[in-house]
Amino acid sequence: MDRLSIIGLFLALASLVGGSILKGAGLSSLWSPAAFVIVILGTIAAILLHTSPAIFRHAFRIVRWVVRPPASDRQLLIRQIVEWSNIARRQGLLGLEPHVEQQDDPFVRKGLQLVVDGVEPDAIRRMLEIELSGQEHRDLAAAKVFEGMGIYAPTLGIIGAVLGLMAVMKNLADPSKLGHGIAAAFTATIYGIASANLLFLPVCAKLKSVIAHNSRDREMIIEGLIAIAQGENPRNIETSLAGFLG
Template sequence: MDITTILGLVLGFFGILFGFVLEGGHLGSLFAVSPIFIVVFGTLGATVIGIPLDELKKLPKWLKIAFMNQSFGVEKAYFTLVHFSEKARQEGLLSLEQELETVDDKFTKQGMQLVIDGTDPEITRSILESNIAVLENRHKVGITFFESAGGYSPTLGIIGTVMGLVHVLGNLTDPDSLSGSIAAAFIATLYGVCLANLVYLPIAAKLKIKNQMEVQTMEMILDGIISIQSGENPAILKEKLKTHLGYMPEKETKFEGAFEASEVNY
C-alpha cells in the first residue's frame, strides 16, 4: 500500500471537515445524494467520452498503481549491469548469453540480447528508446484521464449548484426555508472542487511521478547496455549509472542474480 496516497487523502478531507466544524457547521449538512450523482457521475461521463473503451478498462489498474507501492528495481539493475560489464570485459559479450536466461526484466533482456547478437549500437539505442517512448505514451492515457476528471469536476459542481438554485427560485412559496435551500444548492460546487483537488488531480500527479521513476530506471538501463556494447571500463560504467541513481548505493555488493523489475505497466 502506498501510504502517502492514503495519508494525503485522510489529511485533506480531515482538514476540510474539521475546519468546517470549527466554524460552527454541522457535518450532516454536507451530505446530500443529488449533488453526488450530478458531480460524480457527470464527471465520469464527461471523462469517459474522451477515452477509448479498451483504455477505460485499465481504470482499476490505474487506481491500483496510485494506491499500491511499486519497486522499479533500480539498485538491482545497477548491480546487474555492473556484473554484466565486468563479465563482458573479462570473457567477452558472448559469455553473457547464459547469464541472460536469469533476467526477468523484458527491457534489460531485449537490450542485452541485441548486444549479444551484434546489433549496431545505433540500432540498439533506437529500439530501446522506442520502447521507452511507447511506455510513456501508454502511461499518459491514465494520467490524462484523471487530469481531465480534475478539470470537469468543478464545472459539474457549478452545474449542480445552478440546477439547485433554479429549483429554489422556482419554489419561493416558503421564504423560511430559502436560506437552507440555497446553502444546499452550493454543496454541489463544494463536491466538485474537493474531488478535483483532493482526489483526481493528486492521483494524476502520483501516476506522473511513478511514470518518471520507471522511465528513469529504463534510461539508466539503456545507458548501461550501450556502455557494455561499446566495451567501456566497468569503473566508468559505474560512474555513469550512479548519475542516474542520484545517490551512492549503500554498498557495493557482488552480483546475486539478475533482477526482476516491477514495471508500472499501465
C-alpha cells in the same frame, strides 16, 4: 508503499470532514444524492467521452502507483549492470544469455536479449528508445485521465449548484425550504472543487512524477546496456551510470 500519499489522502478527507464540523455545518451537509449524481457520475460520463477504452482501463491499472509505485533501486540496478559487464568481458556477450529469462522487467529482458544477440549498439538504442517513448506516452495519457476529471468536476459542481438554486427559486413562497435548498445547492460545488483539488489533480501529478522516475530508470538501463554492447570497462560504466543517482 508511499506513506506520504496515504497520509495525504487521509488528511484530504479529514480536512473536508473536520472543516464541515468546525464550521458548524455538520456531516449531514456533505451528503447529497443529487450532487453526487450530477458531479461524480457526470465527471465519469465526461471522461468516458474524453478517452479511449484502452487508455481508460490503463488509467485505473496504474492508479495504484499513487500509494504503491513500482519498485526502484537504482544502486542495485547499477550493480547488476556492472556485473553483466564483467560477465561479458570474461565470457563474451553469449555469457549473458542465462540472465535474460531471469529478468522480471520485460524492458530489461528485451534489452539484454538484444545485447546477447549481438545487435549493433545504435540499433539497440533506437529500438529501446522507441519502446521507452511508447510506454511513456501510454502512461502519461492514462495519468491525464485524472487531470481531465479534475477539470470537469468543478464545472459540473457549478452546474449542480445552479440546478439546486433553480429548485430553490421554485419554492420562494415557502421560506422554510429556502435554507435547506440553498445549502444543498452549494454541496454540489463542494463535491466538484474538493474532488478536483484533493483527489483528481493530485493523483495526476503523482502519477506523472512516478512515470518520470520510471523513464529515468529506463534511460539508465539503455545507457548501461549500450556500454556493455560496446565493450566498455565495467569501472567506467559504473562511474558513468552514477550520474543517474542524483
